[in-house]
Amino acid sequence: MTGTQKKTALKAPKGVPDYVPPTSAGFVAVREAITSAARRAGYGHIELPIFEDTALFARGVGESTxxxxxxxxxxxxRGGRSVTLRPEGTAGVMRAVIENGLDRGQLPVKLCYAGPFFRYERPQAGRYRQLQQVGIEAIGIDDPALDAEVIAVADEAFRSLGLTGFRLELTSLGDQTCRPGYRDRLQAFLAGLDLDEATRERARINPLRVLDDKRPEVRAQLADAPLMVDHLSDQSAAHFAEVRSHLDALGVAYEVNPRMVRGLDYYTKTTFEFVHDGLGAQSGIGGGGRYDGLMQQLGGQDLSGIGFGIGVDRTMLALQAEGIDPAAGGRVDVYGVALGAPARAAMVPVLAGFRRAGLRADMAYGDRGIKGAFKAADRSGAAVTLVLGENELASGTVVVKTMATGEQNAVPLDSVVAHVTGLVAR
Known part of the structure; x- marks a missing residue:
């Protein structure tokens, strides 16, 4: 390399975002709000492989998708095996449940997962090639009350973050007793339309997917297409009515959208999506549904399941659209400003005491001047700043400054943790 040549700066792959402070605090807050809502409903954590055998997704998600x-x-x-970075979570969860025998224990199996998923699509706001999701699955019991619970967990998570401008859209995609007849009706209808060869092939493999076509010239022809909700079996219709009844009792508002088609083949019966009108055309922030028959298709028992996947990035955009900062309150609770080496040595174990007490604590490290140290304290968002100098060391005290009011008090060093913990908890 010559002196005039420059090294090319390394960058993240296209469509793969970094999450760095301070915005990463919002990412963590959103993810924790969803997983906390799941934990409160009894969902246990499952950690899934980043990649799986390609056949799992081809069989489980559907080759026509x-x-x-x-x-x-x-x-x-390197062994010549075809593997795929996970594009979604449900198929992997079902594989893990079968492989580990969880389906032979207490039912339903209730699981929650979070992490990155991968899809090669055109990157745009909140839709990345490495996307972040939180999902839950409830496997083994076909109960409309369980469907309502899964939906209510997502609704509670969004509301706990302060979101108000979202809507829940709901439908039923029927079961194996009514779907074949509806499929025939829909294919007969589609056969009379002016469709390109690729769309006709999609109609042959999975005609429901045609209803999800976004092209205006196709959507115009679909105006009079038969709808699944109008051809439900008695059992599916009763199931859907009971789900709605439970949602009414839970106070979860919804709109029935008979034209909803989810992008994965495994959905049956209850199907839903949460949308936020502040996000424009790409308005979905999460959704899911019931997937009776998926476990058997993947080699397990004939057990039903229901779940959802919520996009963390999409939820963050929805919060931004409503002017909500999910990480408001600062990155730490207590910030220490130590004036001089002896004070710094005394401050270190004091901050460790705060951390053991469950508070977030940081300090101004290095030879930063007093002006710079106090600027750092302001930027930290701490509720309380501790100031320790020579005079305080001599008297065995530390100055406690409440940042919201500016009030300052000298507190004995040996009791400052208890004192400040009480202030922050108020």
Whole structure:
């Protein structure tokens, strides 16, 4: 390399975002709000592999879906095996439940997961090639009350973050007793339309997917298409009515959207999506549904399940649209300003005491001047700043400054943790 040549700066792959302070605090707050709502409803944590055998997603998600046919990151490993970076969570959860025998224990199996998923699509705001999701699955029991619980967990999570401008859209995609007849009706209807060859092939494999076509010229032809909710079996209709009754009792508002089609093939019966009108055309922030038959399709028992996936990035955009900062309150509770080396040595164990007490604590490290140290304290968002200098060391005290009011008091060093913990808890 010559002296005039410059090293090319390394960058993250296209569509793969970094989450760095201070915005990463919002990311953590959103993820924790969703997982906390799941934990309160009895969902245990499951950690899934980042990649799986490609056949899992081809069989579980559906080869006619855009996810499998266009969007998966699939490659051969060094052993010549075809593996795929996980594009969604449900198929992996079902595989893990079968492999670990969880389906032979107490039912329903209730699981929660969080992490990155991968889809090769055009990156845009809140829709990345490495997307972040939180999901839950309830497996083994077909009970409309369980459907309502899953939906209510998501609703509670959004509301706990302060979101108000979202809507829940709900429908039923029927079961195996009514779907074949509806499929025939829909295919007969689609056969009379002016469709391109690719769309006709999609109609042959999975006609429901055609209803999800976003092109105006296709949507105009679908105005009179038969709808699944008008052809439900008695059992599916009763199931859907009971789900709505439970949601009414829970105070979860919803709109029935008979034209909703989720992007994955495994959905049956209850299907739902949360949308936020502040996000424009790409308004979805999370959704899911019931997937009776998926476990058996993947080699397990014939057990039903229901779950959701919520986009963390999409939820953060919805919060931004409503002017909500999910991480408001600062990155720490207590910030220490130590004036001189002896004071710094005394401050270190004091801050450790705060951390053991469950508070977030930081300090001005290095040879930062007093002006810079106090600026750092302001930027930290701490509720309380501790100031320790020579005079305080001599008297065995520390100055406690309440940042909201500016009030300052000298407090004995040996009792400052208890004193400040009481202030922060108020």
């Amino acid at each position: 855009d996810v499998v046919s266009k969007e998966m990151y699939t490659f051969s490993d």
